[in-house]
Amino acid sequence: MADSDIQTYDYIVIGAGSAGSVVANRLSANPANRVLLLEAGPASHPWSRIPIGFAKLIDNPAANWCYSAEPEANTNGRKMPVPRGRLLGGSSSINGLVFVRGQARDFDTWAQMGNKGWTYTDVLPFFKSIESYEGGEDAYRGREGPLRVTDPDERGPLYDGLIEAAGQVGIPHNADYNGANQEGISLSQATIANGRRMSTAHCFLDPIRNRKNLTIETGAWSEALTLDGKRCTGVRYSIDGKPREARANREVVVSAGTINSPQLLELSGIGQPERLQSLGIEVRHALNGVGENLRDHYAPRTRWRIDAPGVTYNDKGSGLGLVKQALRYLFTNKGMLGIPAAPIRAFVRSRDGLEGPDVLLGWVPMLYEPGYKMSKIPGVTCYAHPMRPDSTGHIHITSADPRTPPAINFNFLSSSLDAEITIRAVRIARALMTAPAMAALQTSEIAPGAEKQSDEDILDWIKAVAETTYHPVGTCKMGPDPMAVVDEKLRVHGIEGLRVADASIMPTLTSGNTNAPSIMIGEKAANMVLNG
Numbered sequence: 001m002a003d004s005d006i007q008t009y010d011y012i013v014i015g016a017g018s019a020g021s022v023v024a025n026r027l028s029a030n031p032a033n034r035v036l037l038l039e040a041g042p043a044s045h046p047w048s049r050i051p052i053g054f055a056k057l058i059d060n061p062a063a064n065w066c067y068s069a070e071p072e073a074n075t076n077g078r079k080m081p082v083p084r085g086r087l088l089g090g091s092s093s094i095n096g097l098v099f100v101r102g103q104a105r106d107f108d109t110w111a112q113m114g115n116k117g118w119t120y121t122d123v124l125p126f127f128k129s130i131e132s133y134e135g136g137e138d139a140y141r142g143r144e145g146p147l148r149v150t151d152p153d154e155r156g157p158l159y160d161g162l163i164e165a166a167g168q169v170g171i172p173h174n175a176d177y178n179g180a181n182q183e184g185i186s187l188s189q190a191t192i193a194n195g196r197r198m199s200t201a202h203c204f205l206d207p208i209r210n211r212k213n214l215t216i217e218t219g220a221w222s223e224a225l226t227l228d229g230k231r232c233t234g235v236r237y238s239i240d241g242k243p244r245e246a247r248a249n250r251e252v253v254v255s256a257g258t259i260n261s262p263q264l265l266e267l268s269g270i271g272q273p274e275r276l277q278s279l280g281i282e283v284r285h286a287l288n289g290v291g292e293n294l295r296d297h298y299a300p301r302t303r304w305r306i307d308a309p310g311v312t313y314n315d316k317g318s319g320l321g322l323v324k325q326a327l328r329y330l331f332t333n334k335g336m337l338g339i340p341a342a343p344i345r346a347f348v349r350s351r352d353g354l355e356g357p358d359v360l361l362g363w364v365p366m367l368y369e370p371g372y373k374m375s376k377i378p379g380v381t382c383y384a385h386p387m388r389p390d391s392t393g394h395i396h397i398t399s400a401d402p403r404t405p406p407a408i409n410f411n412f413l414s415s416s417l418d419a420e421i422t423i424r425a426v427r428i429a430r431a432l433m434t435a436p437a438m439a440a441l442q443t444s445e446i447a448p449g450a451e452k453q454s455d456e457d458i459l460d461w462i463k464a465v466a467e468t469t470y471h472p473v474g475t476c477k478m479g480p481d482p483m484a485v486v487d488e489k490l491r492v493h494g495i496e497g498l499r500v501a502d503a504s505i506m507p508t509l510t511s512g513n514t515n516a517p518s519i520m521i522g523e524k525a526a527n528m529v530l531n532g
């Protein structure tokens with residue numbers, strides 16, 4: 001490519017997802033910084049603004065990379081779907097809209113692993129500056145950030161019944177699980193305002209579209225970083241198959257997410273030398289941790305029939321009910337079309353002696369069949385899983401062609417503790433769903449099924465049905481150890497001018513959903529780029 005065709009910027013951000021949109025916003029706040037933001041997907045999708053659009057986009061290639069994992073023993077050889085957002089806002093534009101920070105100990109653990117500046121006390125200001133939320137206490141919650149976070153206004157017998165049943169099995173109600181203490185059952189806080197999805201595209205990019213120093217290119221697929229020795233100088237990408245190149249005077253920030261960030265590093269010659277050589281890729285920098293340390297939440301969905309009338313959306317949201325819900329949404333922005341994927345959740349302890357909750361239960365207020373299709377049977381779905389699993393897998397390219405999807409191996413339940421806690425999680429879901437307050441709603445178990453009582457039977461069922469809750473992290477791990485990819489400032493070890501800022505840098509999974517911590521990572525990354 002002729003030099004005259006190559007545009008030069010101060011910063012290039014690759015991937016406009018949860019983290020990348022925030023990075024681009026904050027870096028371009030100073031008009032002196034020229035910033036290029038590259039996004040492989042389109043600018044938007046009509047379903048991404050409406051919360052219920054989650055179910056429409058979960059397997060829709062117009063806005064989703066639609067990856068799938070390799071078959072493995074503990075998924076009974078299934079090719080598990082791995083959805084990832086592929087449009088401005090990234091996965092925040094297609095996700096389940098639930099907003100969970102995690103526990104203070106998650107971040108304290110990262111710091112304890114050698115990452116200075118990542119204790120909860122350190123990251124709390126960044127959690128606060130990204131959000132604007134009306135509840136909770138000022139000490140914990142942000143009031144003026146670009147991201148609107150709200151409590152759902154759905155109430156009714158199902159939510160009342162679950163909260164009462166939780167109390168009957170010793171799980172307290174918690175008004176703000178993103179505050180001082182996560183433990184208990186709560187209505188889910190959501191990235192929804194006025195019935196609309198609050199993606200990072202909407203909250204962090206739409207308001208700054210007129211900045212002259214920010215260039216956003218969509219349909220721009222980054223194929224390799226350009227390197228001059230051990231310095232990253234820019235990126236090669238393509239739009240509509242036409243090759244492009246851009247240079248960064250200062251830094252390139254890779255925010256392509258847990259699947260694509262390690263892929264891009266490997267395509268650029270940064271990774272495990274033997275693997276790269278075997279694919280004919282010139283090794284530019286040996287870094288054995290690239291693509292390793294993959295973690296995700298592997299969650300069985302327990303299924304419950306509820307015969308009391310008017311309790312679930314299978315009742316209230318089908319046939320004429322669906323028309324009513326659509327009209328309600330149209331005129332009030334409320335109802336089934338405007339709620340997060342799992343509007344109520346509980347953070348609980350799997351056993352005595354723990355310092356805090358280690359299991360998440362989340363309820364979808366309807367029974368659904370595979371592919372989020374509403375079942376004809378009225379009921380609810382309750383997923384249950386360990387929040388900080390130990391099992392780790394990996395993601396690696398299998399070809400030098402950027403268009404070939406990388407191979408995703410989760411190694412789910414390779415830690416026996418993960419299997420044990422998942423079984424306990426299913427038993428806790430059972431105890432809660434059969435407590436008197438839920439029994440009063442005429443609740444009966446469909447799956448795993450009352451006949452499955454032994455640990456072995458429950459584990460066999462988990463392996464047959466569990467899926468991820470779409471929270472892959474960790475493949476460009478932050479840390480000081482030889483398998484870490486970035487340091488505590490998110491700089492790629494051994495390469496100048498290159499950082500990774502997205503969910504891939506998490507050394508361990510946070511206790512809950514991963515959008516809020518990914519956005520926090522973007523906010524903190526930008527701060528470190530600008531202020532050292």
Ligand SMILES: Cc1cc2nc3c(=O)[nH]c(=O)nc-3n(C[C@H](O)[C@H](O)[C@H](O)COP(=O)(O)OP(=O)(O)OC[C@H]3O[C@@H](n4cnc5c(N)ncnc54)[C@H](O)[C@@H]3O)c2cc1C
Binds near residue numbers: 040097503504516
């Ligand atoms: C279906 C689903 C449901 C979820 N539900 C929830 C939930 O309810 N609550 C929650 O907290 N979390 C949820 N998550 C997880 C959460 O959304 C993610 O953890 C978070 O968005 C990850 O942010 P990120 O910045 O790491 O990556 P992403 O937001 O995925 O951003 C990566 C971006 O980079 C782009 N990109 C990738 N490769 C390239 C390339 N080569 N060139 C250019 N651009 C590229 C992608 O298209 C994408 O826009 C869900 C995720 C999914 C997929």
